[in-house]
Amino acid sequence: MESKLTKSTENLILVDAQVIYPNSSIKVTLASPHRELLQIGKNFKTCDIMVNSSHEDQKSEALKSLNSLMTALNLKISELAIHQPAQVTAATYARLLQSVSLNNSLFTKPQSQLTLINVDVEKGISKHHHKQYLNYTFSSSNKTIERSKLQIDYASHDSWWYRSQLHPLALSSIPKDFLLWFNKDKQDRSDQNDFNLVAKNLNISNNYLLQVLFYQIKFEIADVICCPPFYNRLPRNLPANIFQREVDPNKSLTGLLIKYYRLHHARPTVKQIYLAGVHNRLPNCCWNGKWISNHH
Numbered sequence: 001m002e003s004k005l006t007k008s009t010e011n012l013i014l015v016d017a018q019v020i021y022p023n024s025s026i027k028v029t030l031a032s033p034h035r036e037l038l039q040i041g042k043n044f045k046t047c048d049i050m051v052n053s054s055h056e057d058q059k060s061e062a063l064k065s066l067n068s069l070m071t072a073l074n075l076k077i078s079e080l081a082i083h084q085p086a087q088v089t090a091a092t093y094a095r096l097l098q099s100v101s102l103n104n105s106l107f108t109k110p111q112s113q114l115t116l117i118n119v120d121v122e123k124g125i126s127k128h129h130h131k132q133y134l135n136y137t138f139s140s141s142n143k144t145i146e147r148s149k150l151q152i153d154y155a156s157h158d159s160w161w162y163r164s165q166l167h168p169l170a171l172s173s174i175p176k177d178f179l180l181w182f183n184k185d186k187q188d189r190s191d192q193n194d195f196n197l198v199a200k201n202l203n204i205s206n207n208y209l210l211q212v213l214f215y216q217i218k219f220e221i222a223d224v225i226c227c228p229p230f231y232n233r234l235p236r237n238l239p240a241n242i243f244q245r246e247v248d249p250n251k252s253l254t255g256l257l258i259k260y261y262r263l264h265h266a267r268p269t270v271k272q273i274y275l276a277g278v279h280n281r282l283p284n285c286c287w288n289g290k291w292i293s294n295h296h
Helices: 056-072 086-098 192-202 207-220 253-264 270-278
Strands: 002-004 009-020 025-031 044-049 113-125 132-146
Touching: 009 044, 009 086, 009 132, 025 056, 025 086, 044 056, 044 132, 056 086, 056 113, 056 132, 192 207, 207 253
Parallel strands: 002 044
Antiparallel strands: 009 025, 009 113, 025 044, 113 132
16 A cells, blocks of 8 residues: 655655665655545555666666665664675665664664655656656655654565564664674674574574574565565565465575584575575575675
């Protein structure tokens, strides 16, 4: 029950931010905070910010949009997060945006005050597709609204199937390098700190389940992923066990990682995972083709 934001609008709240599968762009959902307007389900408006477009001009406009949104909400991403594979950087942005949104991030405490933002929409014609596209510029209205005054019923219908079964305990703060894959020397970051934080946050004592959920969150960005239907149909090549339950471990990336871990008492390195994807040894080729940017 949402539609594209096609005209400039003032005083909207950020409802959610997600990473679009498979192109790792960012989908932002906004709404008017006034309840009488929200009787109409169509009042949720989305903006697709194509930060990983293969067209450089579209990509640079999208990055400008994303930066204006971050500035409007007074958020800053760490330098290290920018030098990660495309979907990891996008997930870091989405988690940070979610932390100040109505829907809130899986890992943070909901903010009591939400910032109202203005959006300028500029229409143009894409030289690649010969069709209209939209550029967004976000700005702060310098106004906030109390979360307790909002009566908005929002649920994302195209996200991680397991999300509704989690009852997280919000963490007091998340480190800047949370869930990143590479350290500053471009070496694989250990999972230890991230795993401890996720374990604390999810409050799950079953170690096997915890490992499954951790790998899904870290390596398949399950907590922020969405897959908008194309012509009302989901693509066939979806990552297994993310949007729909899949019990066969051979069919999902996380299942394969856990089998490897049991044999070797360590997970494969990010580079090993990447090369397996490149050589089509992993399920869901479409997803794995997007795994990692060329400069790693």
